[in-house]
Amino acid sequence: MSNVLFFAEHSQGSLRKLNGPALTAARQLATRVGGQLIALVVGEDVGAVAQAVARLGVDKVVCVDDAALRDYLPRRYASVVAEVAEDEDAEVVLAAVTTLSKDLLPRVAVRLEAAMISDVVDFLDEDDAPAFVRPMWASKLFEVVTAATDVVCLTVRHTAFAAQEESGRVAPIAAASPEIVDDGTTFERFDAVESARPALTDADVVVAGGRGLGSAEGFASLEPLADLFNAAIGATRAAVDAGYCPNDWQIGQTGKIVAPDLYFAVGISGAIQHVAGMKNAKTIVAINKNPEEPIFQLASYAVVGDAHKLLPQLVEALTKAKA
Amino acid sequence: MKVLTTMRRVPDLDARVHLRSDGEEIDYDGVAHKENYFDEVAVECAVRLREAKVATEVVAVCMGPSEAKINLRKALAMGADRGILVEVEEQDLDPFLVATLLAKIVAQEEPSLVIMGKLGVDFENAQVPQMLAEILGWPSATFAFSVEMQGDRLVVGREVDGGSAYFSMPLPAVVSADLRLNEPRYPNLPGIARAQAKRLDVTSPEELGVEEGRRVKSVRFTLPPERKAGAILESVDDLVIKLRDEAKVL
Numbered sequence: 001m002s003n004v005l006f007f008a009e010h011s012q013g014s015l016r017k018l019n020g021p022a023l024t025a026a027r028q029l030a031t032r033v034g035g036q037l038i039a040l041v042v043g044e045d046v047g048a049v050a051q052a053v054a055r056l057g058v059d060k061v062v063c064v065d066d067a068a069l070r071d072y073l074p075r076r077y078a079s080v081v082a083e084v085a086e087d088e089d090a091e092v093v094l095a096a097v098t099t100l101s102k103d104l105l106p107r108v109a110v111r112l113e114a115a116m117i118s119d120v121v122d123f124l125d126e127d128d129a130p131a132f133v134r135p136m137w138a139s140k141l142f143e144v145v146t147a148a149t150d151v152v153c154l155t156v157r158h159t160a161f162a163a164q165e166e167s168g169r170v171a172p173i174a175a176a177s178p179e180i181v182d183d184g185t186t187f188e189r190f191d192a193v194e195s196a197r198p199a200l201t202d203a204d205v206v207v208a209g210g211r212g213l214g215s216a217e218g219f220a221s222l223e224p225l226a227d228l229f230n231a232a233i234g235a236t237r238a239a240v241d242a243g244y245c246p247n248d249w250q251i252g253q254t255g256k257i258v259a260p261d262l263y264f265a266v267g268i269s270g271a272i273q274h275v276a277g278m279k280n281a282k283t284i285v286a287i288n289k290n291p292e293e294p295i296f297q298l299a300s301y302a303v304v305g306d307a308h309k310l311l312p313q314l315v316e317a318l319t320k321a322k323a
Numbered sequence: 324m325k326v327l328t329t330m331r332r333v334p335d336l337d338a339r340v341h342l343r344s345d346g347e348e349i350d351y352d353g354v355a356h357k358e359n360y361f362d363e364v365a366v367e368c369a370v371r372l373r374e375a376k377v378a379t380e381v382v383a384v385c386m387g388p389s390e391a392k393i394n395l396r397k398a399l400a401m402g403a404d405r406g407i408l409v410e411v412e413e414q415d416l417d418p419f420l421v422a423t424l425l426a427k428i429v430a431q432e433e434p435s436l437v438i439m440g441k442l443g444v445d446f447e448n449a450q451v452p453q454m455l456a457e458i459l460g461w462p463s464a465t466f467a468f469s470v471e472m473q474g475d476r477l478v479v480g481r482e483v484d485g486g487s488a489y490f491s492m493p494l495p496a497v498v499s500a501d502l503r504l505n506e507p508r509y510p511n512l513p514g515i516a517r518a519q520a521k522r523l524d525v526t527s528p529e530e531l532g533v534e535e536g537r538r539v540k541s542v543r544f545t546l547p548p549e550r551k552a553g554a555i556l557e558s559v560d561d562l563v564i565k566l567r568d569e570a571k572v573l
Binding site: 011073074075078098099100102103104106107109110111113114115116117118119126131133135136137138139140141142143144145146147148149183184185186187188189190191192193199201205237240241246247248253254261262272273279282283284285291296297298299300301302303304310313314317318321322 | 336349442447453456458461463466468481482483486487488491492493502503538540542544545556557558561565566567572
């Protein structure tokens, strides 16, 4: 029997929302390999997280609850995940793409002598073997790959799958206590980016700004538009580099990948590093004073002009239209 | 302490991508190549540690074809002391194979710190630093925006979802560099001149005792469908009408 082990990521005591779509991918794979879908929850005091994931259509939840796992430490977590994967006969170990899973799974793959495939957006069959589709080269290209090993570790992009709904069923939860391998690394502190807005990866609407906004104050002029939609605010790498906003807001090849229903690109040229992170948005609106910028090749709708003039006009017109 | 850093040769992302043999391979003919930006950040970090007298020697490693010597020379021009080219033909080395080769170099060189780019901008796997650390049994800190020695421990600030996280670890360790770590210097003329005289060793997977160890097989490449450009509108009022009546997002 070969199973699929899903690493369920949580934050501040709750299951992260992007687990939903990733679980859909996990279920597809479990059906394909003909095994069980087992969710793994790792941390300290994570009983509530285990109960939440137990309702998301999995066959079983394994919970490793230990004070030594309170904070994410790469080697400790990798040793735990790899041992549970072996105990549960996992042929596939997967997680949604996050900064944590990107760090963790390559280590797990080494421990399991498994293939590691990042950023998967689709599954195919290639001569009866599962093949995986992943974007590369700032999403100008897709690569189709297969594993040369029996076991495979995957990170999957939550933007490519629909969310798994709660099922009526509650899966059984089993505790496990694998060996925790330590390497002397300690967690010092976490400085959170405080924001009352939804997370970029969860938001239905994203308002993003680029270097064209000119300053941190100019960047802040995105706020009223974001307020209208309860949108998340995003940024280009150039805007982050210029210090207009925190790095956590960066969208693109080296930042977050988003696929909202509506995306406002304000003062954004459309460099491919940025486009890689937002090209799958359903409706893209560009506001930029230079009609020659590449963002206009991508936008569903575009308005040419100075963002500082157009943004207040747009907020006013939208407020009327929504009233 | 000795610091090992990496410099990869990558295609220019702005180049137009062509495929050949029904998508089995990427056609690199006529595509300009340059240094992987995140490796430049890593090299800059290593050179600054050298300038601050924290590091005593900086060794830059590159895996690539013979042409990649140019890119490795750039690391030397930035201030690395010497270079090692592991000559391989392919552009798309399997990340595990790269990590295995790097582990062999680490065994020879015995650095206290390996600092490398967080990803290659072409294949975007972002796997090698973590794999290398796990193969070696070393601590690692990926996506670093700050690197600092505090006593005999390395303190690294990491870019993580939702903010910044700080970790402390003993050496030896592996660090992967993210954007905000620094702004890589442009080599100056004396630096470029000095780089020509610096030692650059060439080795091969065979010499390092590594045979084919691929765990991921590339089957083919495909191009995504082009997205059709939309309408340029005269005013924000027109935009609101389109958003309401056509896109139906209001």
